[in-house]
Structure formats: structure tokens, C-alpha cells
Amino acid sequence: MNNISNNLSAICQCKDSSRTVRDETEISDLEVRVSLQGRELWEQFRGIRTEMLITKTGRRMFPCCKVTVTGLNPRGMYVFMMDMVPFDENKYKWSTDHWEVSGMAEPHIPNRFFIHPDSPSLGKRWMQYPVSFHKLKLTNSTLNSNGLVVLHSMQKYQPRLHIVQSPDPHNPPLGGYLCFTLPQAAFIAVTAYQNSEITKLKIDNNPFAKGFRDNGLNRKRPVESDDEADINISRSSSVDSHGAAGHRAHDIMFLSVAPNPLISAFMNQGATAVHYLSTLGFRSLPAQSSGLVVHHTFPQADYQGQRCPAPHLSPIYSHTSGHQGQRHPQQADFDCPLPLPPKVSRMNIPESLEMSPSHSLSGCHRPLNDILNRNYGSAVHSGRPQGKLLQAHYDSRTGLGVDRELRQPQLDWLLFSVTEHNQHGLLGNGFLGEGTGNCFTLSQHFNNLRCK
């Protein structure tokens, strides 16, 4: 706990130094709470040791990481990102009917972030429905540059959620950065399923694997009604689509609050920025099997991740300024799952929920995360972004959508900052890594909000 206290004091110092006259709520001032959805399903998998298939071309997670978020500033703009961090330092092997340690894990590959396709969006929109990362893909190929999360086979990982406050062009130092790990969603990466129980669970619950069910056609048995067995998958949005819904796990660990890594990168000069960013969780930090690693660091503070006593898994951890890390009792209104997105016609799905080419992003026909992850680097070489800015598509009735017009200064500032810093070689190593383009994927993400 001392570590936490020390870190929190560092946070306060940092926050104080960046405080400005603008009366805007910084993310680190908010009591943000995150909760993993699909608790029962995750518990079933965890009970038999979750395995996630990784392939060269990338494989989606099942169950997927779907979280509910509360406590954000409804009018604040946030970017949601997810990556994977080692759960422990072991490598595993399957031995007949159980997993056992088979040695030391290989060095973790510098993180590649999956940026939620709806990023950036208003806090109101993030809190309205569960946020699903079902499009996140895992791979064992380090050669890909398509935004896949690279993992080592036979090693255990846990997802980590980052909530980054979008920068304010008028006040760059503002903008916090929150980091949550999801130990309940820890899994062993495999190239082929080892435990047949896992396979069975996946087949029984994943709609894509319906064909392998006992009553599937390929099983050469009479086809029965699947209605009761199937989980309810709405053809809905990137906010919420895959996976069983309606359950809430109280198992997300609040990890840290830190300055917005993007902003910090831009505001810190020289190698300090690289070092600073690389210690902000944008580089691998070995997690402890029974503890938490606090990733937050500050230029004037200790750079190393610090190990903290493992909290109980059940409560929700939230934080407020001055109360970071404080354990809060579960609140009644937090017991209720957020509503699922309405089942509307695909023609009616708001642009922010489903990146349809027929909507505002004409000319941007791919999911944003795909765009940004595939086009990494182009922003660097092209200088300041050019092109026509998209018009705002904010649904005043639902509150969904993103007012892109308002973000123009933000985008310009952000992109310019990335470009300028990279031209000076500030972000060329470590943080970005070859072919990863984490930082630039985000900038490219913004960049692709514009029509070319």
C-alpha cells in the first residue's frame, strides 16, 4: 500500500502542476468504474483455465472483453484501448489433463494496442452501453502490422484496458489516463486447444462454432431448436455484439491513473518522452501472478512499475482524486447491467456504433481500428493532415455519435505533435517499435476520420 500511496502522491503532484484555469474535469478526477461483462461465462472458462487461440492471421477472443464503464464525464472525449500483458513470468505446457509450468516465459513483445473502433467518443456514449472489444484479434506472428495483438504461445496473459482522455487543443496538459487490468479474463495463448473442456465450452457458447455442437449438422444428428442454447447475439454494434450479456463481474482491478500518455509524449522533450512513454504501460511490464503492477509513472517519479499487494478480486476499484486506489463498496446502481444497444435495423445503427460506409465516413470503408493499424506511418511522412474534415454526426436524440467537427483543433494538434516529435526521432524506438505503430495508430485513427 505504501507503493500506492507514493504513487498517488506523485499523481497529485503531477496533476497540480498541470492544473489550469479551465474548469474541465480531468479523467483522474473522476470516479471511473469499469466492470467486466459476461461474468458467468468468464467464470466457467476460468474454472478450467481459459485458453485463447492465436493464429498467424489473428483470432478473435471468445469470450470477448466487454466492459461497462461509469463515472466518465459525459461530455468528455475519450479513447478506449486494450492490450495484453503477461499474467506471470511462466511458460506453460499441457500435461494430460492439466497445465503445468514448463519454464520461463519469453520476453513480452512490446504492446500493440487495439483501439476501440468508436474512439474517440463522448463519455456519455461510452457509458450508455457496454463497450465490446470483440474485434480484437490475437496473433503469434510478429510480422503482421495489421493491428493484431501479438502474444507468445503457451504463456498466460491478461487484458488491460486503457481509457485515455482526448487532448484539449487549448490546454494540452489536461487529459488523464486510466489503466485497468482484467485478471478474471486471464488466459493462456495456444495455437491449438489443449483442454477439450475449453473446446466444448467454446463450441457451446460461441455462435460461430454452432456447426460443431452436438446438434449441429456436421454431427449428423437431427437438428433441434437452438434457441435456448444460443446466446443472444444481436446484429448490432461494435459497442456490444458478441458474447453473453447481462452479467456483471466485480473483478476489474483498478490499476493506475496517470497522465494521458499521448499528451505526455508530446509535452516531454527528448529521450525523456520515449522513456516516459515506454514506462507508461506502452511497453511490456511483467505482471505478478498474485499481485498488481502499477504502471503509472511520471517524469519526475519512479519509472519502474511497482508491485502492489493483491486486492481482493470481488470489489470494484475506483478512484477519485485523493482517493485513488480506495476500495469502494459495491453500489446498488452499479449492480444493474447497462442496457444492451437497441435492436434496430442495420439501416438505423448510429454511425458511432457501426462504422458503416454508407454513413458519415464516406471514403473510410473500413473499421477505424483497421484503418489506423494498417496505415501506420503515413501520417508521419505526409506531414500535417490534409483533406476535408468530416462533418459532425451526432445524434442528438440518442446522444450517440461523435461530433467530429468540434474535434478539428484536437486532431490537428495531436497529429502535428506526433509528426513533429517523430521527425525529431523522439518516438522512433521503444514505444513505437518496429511495425507496431501504437502511437501512430492512434494518430492515424484520428487522421482517418477525415475524408481523403
Add this chain to the structure above:
DNA sequence: TCATCTGCCACCTTTGAATGGC
């Protein structure tokens, strides 16, 4: 020889365009 990885397959869901009704 063994553990692990790769590529292909059939089956299934999701997605988006086309179509037609109101």
C-alpha cells in the same frame, strides 16, 4: 519421438447491397 504449429475444410454467423412494400 514428441510437442507445437500451420493450412485447409465444412459449417455457421455477420454484413451489406438489392429489392419491394408502404
Add this chain to the structure above:
DNA sequence: AGCCATTCAAAGGTGGCAGATG
């Protein structure tokens, strides 16, 4: 003309499995 629901085909996700690899 515009909105909406339905239909259909293409795209893509799924685990199984045989063979390849180290």
C-alpha cells in the same frame, strides 16, 4: 421520394484435423 423490412450472397469466424516443423 423516402423509409423500412426482407432477402440474398459474400465475407469472415469457428473448431477439427492431417500434415509439417523444430
